[in-house]
Amino acid sequence: MMPKGTVALTHFRREPDEEVEQRPLEFKLIRRLFTYTRPYAAKRNWLFVLVIIRSLQIPVLAWMIGAVIKGPITNHDLTGTVWGALGFLAMAAFTQLTLHFRQRLALELGESVLQDLRADIFRHLMRMPLSFFHKTRLGRILSRVTSDADAVRAGVQDVLFVSLVNGGQMVVAGGLMLYYDPLLFAVMLALAPVLWALNRTFRRRLSKAHREVQESFSRVTSTLAESVSGIRVTQGFARQEVNATFFRALVTDHSKYNLGVARASGVFLPLLEMHGQIFNAVLVVLAGWQVLTHRMAFGDIIPLFFLANLFLSPIPALGNMYNQALTAMAGAERVFRLLDTPPEWQDAPTATPLTRQDCRGRVEFRHVSFGYQRDRLVLQDVSFVAGPGQSVALVGHTGSGKSTIANLIAKFYIATTGDVLVDGRNITEITGDSLRRLTGLVTQQNFLFTGTIMDNIRFGRPEATDEEVVDAVRRLDFLDLIATLPRGFATEVGERGASLSLGQRQLVCFARAMLADPRILILDEATSSVDALTEVRIQRALEKLLKGRTSFIVAHRLSTIRQASLILVLDHGRIIERGTHGELLALNGVYAGLYRQFLEATGE
Numbered sequence: 001m002m003p004k005g006t007v008a009l010t011h012f013r014r015e016p017d018e019e020v021e022q023r024p025l026e027f028k029l030i031r032r033l034f035t036y037t038r039p040y041a042a043k044r045n046w047l048f049v050l051v052i053i054r055s056l057q058i059p060v061l062a063w064m065i066g067a068v069i070k071g072p073i074t075n076h077d078l079t080g081t082v083w084g085a086l087g088f089l090a091m092a093a094f095t096q097l098t099l100h101f102r103q104r105l106a107l108e109l110g111e112s113v114l115q116d117l118r119a120d121i122f123r124h125l126m127r128m129p130l131s132f133f134h135k136t137r138l139g140r141i142l143s144r145v146t147s148d149a150d151a152v153r154a155g156v157q158d159v160l161f162v163s164l165v166n167g168g169q170m171v172v173a174g175g176l177m178l179y180y181d182p183l184l185f186a187v188m189l190a191l192a193p194v195l196w197a198l199n200r201t202f203r204r205r206l207s208k209a210h211r212e213v214q215e216s217f218s219r220v221t222s223t224l225a226e227s228v229s230g231i232r233v234t235q236g237f238a239r240q241e242v243n244a245t246f247f248r249a250l251v252t253d254h255s256k257y258n259l260g261v262a263r264a265s266g267v268f269l270p271l272l273e274m275h276g277q278i279f280n281a282v283l284v285v286l287a288g289w290q291v292l293t294h295r296m297a298f299g300d301i302i303p304l305f306f307l308a309n310l311f312l313s314p315i316p317a318l319g320n321m322y323n324q325a326l327t328a329m330a331g332a333e334r335v336f337r338l339l340d341t342p343p344e345w346q347d348a349p350t351a352t353p354l355t356r357q358d359c360r361g362r363v364e365f366r367h368v369s370f371g372y373q374r375d376r377l378v379l380q381d382v383s384f385v386a387g388p389g390q391s392v393a394l395v396g397h398t399g400s401g402k403s404t405i406a407n408l409i410a411k412f413y414i415a416t417t418g419d420v421l422v423d424g425r426n427i428t429e430i431t432g433d434s435l436r437r438l439t440g441l442v443t444q445q446n447f448l449f450t451g452t453i454m455d456n457i458r459f460g461r462p463e464a465t466d467e468e469v470v471d472a473v474r475r476l477d478f479l480d481l482i483a484t485l486p487r488g489f490a491t492e493v494g495e496r497g498a499s500l501s502l503g504q505r506q507l508v509c510f511a512r513a514m515l516a517d518p519r520i521l522i523l524d525e526a527t528s529s530v531d532a533l534t535e536v537r538i539q540r541a542l543e544k545l546l547k548g549r550t551s552f553i554v555a556h557r558l559s560t561i562r563q564a565s566l567i568l569v570l571d572h573g574r575i576i577e578r579g580t581h582g583e584l585l586a587l588n589g590v591y592a593g594l595y596r597q598f599l600e601a602t603g604e
Contacts (some may be wrong), residue, residue, distance in 0.1 A: 050105065154328055166321070174311050261323070280305075363550060369416050370416045395591065410436060
């Protein structure tokens with residue numbers, strides 16, 4: 001018990017990212033990532049050709065400078081010097097043209113890979129069962145589609161081809177140095193283990209730091225998405241400052257991890273550059289000694305310096321590319337982990353579609369038990385039969401299992417034990433998509449997508465014509481309400497239908513279900529009240545929507561409950577009473593008590 005006057009401030013629980021650490025630059029990840037370039041093989045192959053050309057061009061430019069200095073300039077040949085300069089300019093122009101096309105093709109390839117990757121993620125998410133979205137935070141999902149996928153794009157577009165150019169440049173420059181002076185080339189190679197040791201030392205630290213940056217960013221986006229979605233609750237409980245303090249802590253964490261990357265890179269990159277400066281000093285001493293002892297011509301020193309810098313200058317760039325590669329691999333690791341996440345269940349290989357001609361709408365539960373977690377059942381030994389065209393009202397307190405029954409009928413989940421049958425077939429033998437095409441769904445939230453009223457109604461049957469959409473509204477008898485809107489069916493509903501009233505959103509959802517023409521209808525009635533006139537319109541539309549369909553209604557309206565063919569009263573996941581309205585009132589049990597509470601609450 002808290003002392004008097006103590007104020008408890010609760011905070012959102014900060015969940016760690018459940019990511020398994022892998023080795024940096026995992027080859028399997030790189031190989032899998034490379035498969036996304038296969039549809040663009042011609043573009044990719046041209047890129048490799050341009051990479052090879054570009055790798056040759058820069059060292060050749062250095063060689064040309066040396067050739068002009070050793071030849072025409074040393075021999076005081078003005079004409080040869082001019083022609084050498086013109087040749088150099090021509091090669092430089094060709095080099096820049098190659099750079100232009102390489103960057104352009106790399107950009108196009110990177111964007112194509114990003115487009116395909118995001119499409120695959122979205123397609124996979126749309127196939128995941130509801131249980132996945134109940135367990136996975138929205139911000140984490142958004143991070144996979146946005147920042148992680150974009151990091152992968154950068155890996156393909158920038159890291160891969162820029163690194164190949166730099167690496168090729170080093171190989172060509174090193175080969176030319178070997179031709180000019182094997183001794184200096186050997187000294188340069190002798191310093192290579194220092195570079196390897198630096199990479200070895202900082203690689204794991206940077207890999208861990210980049211992973212922490214992305215994980216912290218996922219927490220930031222997750223909390224931001226959650227806070228914006230729940231802004232009404234936040235303001236209703238005056239939690240703005242508390243939430244802002246918590247969010248600032250998350251942002252501070254993210255900044256701390258970013259600074260950790262910066263600190264590690266701030267040590268790593270200067271050390272790489274120092275490696276190059278040390279070699280330049282060694283080169284001056286050795287080359288000068290060879291000139292003084294007449295082992296080397298003075299004119300050879302300048303191209304050697306150019307080539308040495310061309311060999312060493314990519315090293316810091318490659319170090320920076322390595323950092324970006326770690327970010328790309330961390331993003332790829334997380335994206336592919338999402339893509340590899342299998343659904344908790346999926347259609348059996350033997351499952352077959354249920355056709356409209358074969359579906360009469362008979363639904364049966366046989367001793368069904370179910371738990372969102374296997375050790376905690378929310379439905380226990382539920383059995384009932386709903387005949388074709390019957391309406392079944394599901395009644396009970398919050399958490400009694402009403403919505404769970406609806407989810408099992410739509411095959412959003414599979415029963416833990418027992419059988420759910422549609423027209424005598426176990427739904428495990430029916431493909432989920434075919435079942436849902438014959439099952440209409442109207443949720444309590446009356447969810448609408450951003451777009452027009454026409455678009456949202458057509459969501460029930462995408463191939464429907466405008467005339468069929470209008471006819472669905474006409475059959476529900478609220479064309480006049482659509483006509484009162486600013487642009488009729490072309491009226492934009494706003495995000496989640498924000499520009500429409502609650503009653504209007506509900507009627508649009510009814511029309512969407514009517515257009516789909518389902519054999520089985522699942523309706524979770526909205527609990528929010530509307531004005532009396534709109535309530536009458538909703539009830540009239542609902543009666544027409546239910547007519548001739550097997551319907552399951554998580555009921556909150558007395559009129560809906562009274563008209564149901566069968567009422568199932570649930571308590572703690574069990575059916576404790578069943579029957580018609582009159583039968584259950586005569587029983588004078590739990591339903592009768594709930595009914596009296598309904599009457600008192602609604603004043604009916």
